[in-house]
Amino acid sequence: MFKNLVKFISLIIFVSINNFSIGQENKMIVIEYSHFLEVNEIHGPDVKILKEDVVLRHNSAQMYCDSAYLNVKENFFIAFGNIHVISPTEDLTDTVHLFGDSLHYSGKEKLAEVRYNVILQKDSMILYTENLDYNTSDNIGYYFDGGRTLNGEDTLISKNGYYYADTDDLYFKDSVVVLNPKYTMYSDTLKHNTKDKISYLLSPTDIIASDSSNYIYSEAGWYNHTLDIGQLNKNPVLTHKKQTLVGDSIFYDRNKGLGIATDNVIIADSVQNVRLKGNFGKYYEFTERSVITDSALFIHIQDNDSLFMHADTIRSIIDTLRSGTDTTTFRLIKAYYKAKVFRSDFQAKSDSLIYTFLDSTIKLYKEPVLWSDKNQLTADYIEIQTDSNEISRVLLTNNSIMASKSESHGFDQIKGEKMVAHLKKNKLYKIDVEKKGGIIYFMLDKEKLVGINKLECINMVIYMLDNEMEKIWYYGNPKGTIYPPKDLTESEKVVKGFKWLKQYRPQKWQDVFIWEKSGDTSENDVIDLKIEKN
Template sequence: MLEKKNRKYIWSGHRVLLLSILCLFGFCLLAQQPVQQKEEPQVATQKKKQPKSKVYLIHSDLLRKDARHPDAQVVVGNVVFRHDSVYMYCDSAYYYDKISSFEAFSNVRMEQGDTLFLYGDHLYYDGNSQIAEMRMNVRMENRTTTLLTDSLNYDRVFNLGYYFNGGTLMDEQNVLTSDWGQYNPSTKQSVFNYDVELVNAQFTLTSDTLQYNTATKVANIVGPSDIWSDNNHIYSEKGTYNTFTGKALLLDRSILMNDGKQLTGDTLYYDRNNGLGEAFWNMELKDTINKNMMTGDYGYYNEKTKYAFATKRAVAIDYSQRDSLFLHADTLLMETFALDTDSMYREMRAFHKVRFYRVDLQGVADSLVFSSKDSCLTMYKDPILWNNNQQLLGEKVLMYMNDSTIDWAHIVNQALSVEALDSARYNQVTGKEMKAYFKNRQMYKTEVIGSVRVVYYPMDSDSTLIGMNVSETSKLDIYLVNQQLDKMVMSPKSNGTLYPMNQIPPGTDRLENFVWFDYIRPLNKEDIFNWRAKKVSDQLKKNTREPVELPNQHLFDSKKKQ
């Protein structure tokens, strides 16, 4: 082994001599250039003339020559070398005075000032390149940082240590392992590649490429990385993660996953200690358990309180049924109450300018609230619902759900149901309130209560219109089979007036509060962003009763409490 090293030192000596001759030859060529180009070689000459520092043998108990290594001095016992301000210790060594290098064995220690210490079983140190090659049981200590490996090269010129056969870097906060890594004691910056793992008391980060600073405790994510903890999982390919404060700024569609929720954005901010996540631009908050999601240009989620909201082109999407429902509002909010109790329930709120679309159902309102406590969805202020050729509206609409499908609906005050038969004829029913009941997503019964008025076109067996019936009563029950009228029961009974089709008096074919809001109805899932208000002439009559307090009036106050 020493003979191999000896050949290395002889070649190193020849290499130094060859480089010196080439430099001298280059200097002669430069001296022949015009005067105005002599500035650069003068700098080179000054650098060349600067003497290189020498590696000195400070102490050894024994010094002798060895015939097998004629260029080396064999030093044994309490050996000490010095190069500039660096001291190196070992039990024995081969000292090559001419090439200012040595090979050290057993209990090797290298000290640079009072901050950097390097330990190992074997060291080759080249005083010309100032590179230390430490092998076997290597340990580098820099204040509170320790690096462990079996093969470490330390470059004193660039103050950089790097390993290439696996290593571990430890500080007060984290333990990092990788196949390849480097560490700079001056900047405290480190780089890791291949099978990187950062272990923290609260999480584990795995990656293929990672940068980490032992002073700031900040990890720079520069490749596909996963951060796992007991409560959540983060996937990111670019960003920064402060392992001390738990705050992260993640880019390029990073994903935060927690308890079945996935928060994604072009830019993602996360505060691990407080459980807060914010997503900017193309935000997506997905509930993989309940199969719904919120999207928008901005989103917020508190994983501790289960509070979330989205704004700026905010959309709620329910994909739990065969056809997805798309709902848009200025702001969407989800809040959880009685958390971690048997009485826990959630509220989803949408305000203002609510518009939603599904193939079989469309609607608009100013505000909307769904509570899992009673599985009730409530639409406030000018709510309108459409199903195929039917339209329902009133001052307030309540829909009670069962397993994400509608069970029954309650239309409160100024209730109006309209069915379009063609572009000119409409079946119409109005009353103070309506209740509609459903089975398998199809309406089978409707109750109309209080001041009931009806405009209805009965048909014969071949769907030919018989005439137009106008009736009034106090209560009306409508029964349907396969969404077709089966019978109507009025209480008290009212025969009304049946006009033949060619004898309908002008103005009797429309109820006083009739309106067909085809110009407001959402046409598709893209049209939910296009708010269209009612015409002034189509507004509901003002009601003298006490105004309904909208549940969204305190939303921002509740946000501040989070």
């Protein structure tokens, strides 16, 4: 008489309920506790209606709720109110807590579908969403309608996400945002480990500092939120103010304000129109300093020309000039060990040099050489002063020599302890010589060598026209003689210390990487004026 069965059964269930299992142990859902259990003809004998303080277990997962409908035959239940699922991790050393308003659980699939006001918690990590499916066997959760995760100082947001409890990994997909007091990340796909607090970049990712002081971009790599360091491995970019660092890979330390790039490195300054290139570079945000090595190249992009410089190491630093109450900051470029410079109107080489942006001055140290048009200038120290991107003056100090090829007969030479060369529109028009002045000049008559003029004095001023000596003023006991060419030996035709250094002169900007050319080079080499603005 099924209709006359008692429709409502009140049970005080303790030990008996604990031993009440449906089907095989660890495969069927087990009722651990329920204050009320009801079976009615509407739902049929296979459905158990559980109410108040309901506790269900499936394998190692424990589930709590206010009420539930348990289908014994289908090994499935629907639960309502104060949902709490406790699921241990695979190694049983940790536990996942899952909360929500309702729960659909399949014993066959070991799948908990939690809906509305869902919270997933493990240790200090908390995930909030409205819909979450969680596999109690694999310990994998999935949300598909937007989620927000709190992990330490970080808030991680995405439309879709997977959580792997055994490995503490979260995979975020679609409209990913990571909020941190120091920065914000934007991505499409991101992996995050909640234990290590490391985010792995799996798609194009932007990281923007909260104070907008810097910007990071990369398509692959990782970022450690605890240490504030990151490794950027695909098309990385680090931008700080007007400075940009790129390379095949970049290591970044936010606390030190340091970016270290390797391979195909470029450090660009958009204000100064400057680029540093090489295969290893560092950029320091706090001081705006940078250093580049391994095929280091400095490029200063100018109006219709560019200056190229190579050395073993090139540094870019900020210096300060104080005058009274005024303070001026400016950039210095320091290049050392086998430095070479190419610009279409002049070329230079030295062991080291300093390029000052304050007054556009280039200072060459240790065996410097400057070439301009047909002239070669050497001294112990050379300073190139420019105005409006053109050389205006060249200062030569100690053992100063200026020479040019005199057709095929020899070299016209000017010497002195100190020399100042003056230029207009990149043409030499005057030379001031101080102390121990001297000239060796090859005199031609219709391209025929008729004599060699050798003169010495203390000081002199030489006026030039079309690269030829037009007028000379001598000061202090000038002594000079014009010699027949055959009366002088080869060593007497040159001043002391003179060397013609054509093998070092770059003919195009790519030659700055070649310290010394091997073999014979023609005296008629033409400077390549084609400038590639890389």
